[in-house]
Amino acid sequence: MREPVDLRHQRIVAAVEGRGTARVSDLAAELRVSVVTMRRDVEDLARAGRLRRGHGVVHSTRPAQHLPAQHLPDSGGTRTGTPAPDGDTVAVVVPERHSYLYETLHGARTVLAEAGLRIALHIAPQTAGAERPLAERALAAGARGLLLAPRWRTPAVEEADYGWLAALEVPAVLMERRPRAGSALHALDSVCSDHWYGAHLAVEHLVALGHRRIVFATRDDSPTARSLRAAFTEIAGEHPLVEEWAWALSSPGVGKDGPYTAHETADVPALLRKLGATAAVLHSDVDALMVAQQLAENGVRVPEDCSVVAYDDVLAGLGTIPLTAVAPPKAEVGRVAAELLSQRLKSGHGTGSPVRRVQLLPSLTVRGSTRQPIAP
The missing domain is CATH 1.10.10.10 (Winged helix-like DNA-binding domain superfamily/Winged helix DNA-binding domain)
Structure with missing residues (x-):
């Protein structure tokens, strides 16, 4: 795509x-x-x-x-900064090609600058375990703490990182990542969007408009997508006004070799027709915009024939028809994570301060892609 x-x-x-x-x-x-x-x-x-x-x-x-120290590229997909005075650098590790998490960086930067801390930005390539060597390199260069958002495409890849992250000797805060309960990382500070609540906002908005048959679609390559799938399954399955619903992968062609049924890898417009659905909730924005285009190409009008809600709200408002969207508090996640890290650095790592697992609520922005269904 x-x-x-x-x-x-x-x-x-x-x-x-x-x-x-x-x-x-x-x-x-x-x-x-x-x-x-x-x-x-x-x-x-x-x-x-x-x-x-x-x-x-x-x-x-x-x-x-307002800018961090300049960062020049070196090998391995990382961006390392010019040498900073000892003890005033925080490493931030985020995946490449992830505009959502880049917005969290903007939220973190101001807080760290006010605390007298510089950011050393490291961008992890799209390979399993890519974050570890970048974090180790940053610590060897003198970073006092870490803000991390590992890609964690699968639960197995996530659990493979638990050991080295739990053994860190500097404060670290996870952004938009919530380790499995009871795991070695259960006691690591983290700041996340409450994606269950975001799914709830989308479903309640559509149900209030009168939609009773809804298709949900998410990506298959992130903790956010897995959280959303679980949330949609729970909310739609228990909602007294949702008559029919189905879940599928949002990107065409993905998941063909994975543990998915043919129904779950079906083309979303085709699934909408099969279910007789009048609405869809799609993660992420790009996939939602692509589906809206596919519907238009097939003579399906948005929102007259099908209402569309996007999840992320990075680009949702830029479509030919601006999409109603759920917006996780991206910049706020970075800001709060930076505040937690700054407080840890001030109080000293390992001082017994309570671990904080913060959840922030998404919001819903209603645009032109949703309306009451037209009676057949």
């Missing part, structure tokens, strides 16, 4: 603002596009005043006092 230009532009801006300055060639490699495409994107963003161009580099337009 080709990435929308608006999403790529947003990721470019987030990456540059996270470092202050970046090389065009490195951005192209990180976002997996050609250097020619990246130059064109940078030119468009510079004309819009969102970035400032240099010779082979691109600079943030944010005032210098």
Whole structure:
């Protein structure tokens, strides 16, 4: 699936603002596009005043006092900063190509800057276990603490990280990740969106409009997707006004070799027709926008024939028909995680302070993609 230009532009801006300055060639490699495409994107963003161009580099337009220490690329998908004075650096490890989590970085940055801490940003490639060597490299360089959002595509990959994360000798806070109860990481500070509540908002909005048959679709490659699937299954299965519902994978072609039935890997528009559904809730924004396009191509009107709710609200409002969307508090997750880490650093690691597992509630933004179903 080709990435929308608006999403790529947003990721470019987030990456540059996270470092202050970046090389065009490195951005192209990180976002997996050609250097020619990246130059064109940078030119468009510079004309819009969102970035400032240099010779082979691109600079943030944010005032210098609001930027972290500049980060220059090295091998292994990481971005390491110029040497900072001892004891004032926090490492942030997030997956590549994940605009959702880049927004959490913006929330964390201001809090850490006010605490006199610099960010060393490390971007983990899309391979299992990629976060560990980056974290170890950051600690060897003197990082005092860690903010992490491991990709954790599967529960097995997640559990493989429990041992080394539990053995960390510096404070660490997980962002948008909640380890399994009773596991070695159960006692690690974490800040998450309450995705059950987000699913609840979507279902109640549609039910209140009169929808009784709903299709839910989520990605198959993240803890958020797994949490949402469980939440939709529970909420729809127990809701007295939901007559029929089904779940499927949101991205076409994924899961064909995984533990899914043919029904669960069905094309979402086809599943809507089969169920006679009048509404769909789709994670993530990109998949929701793609499904809305597919419906239009097949003569299905949004929202007259089918209401659509997106989950993430990074790009949902940019579609031809702006999508109603559930918005996890992305920046707030980063801000609260940074506050927890800053407090840990002030009080001293391992001092017996209570572990904090914070959940923040998403919100629902109603746009033009949902309405009452039209009677047949």
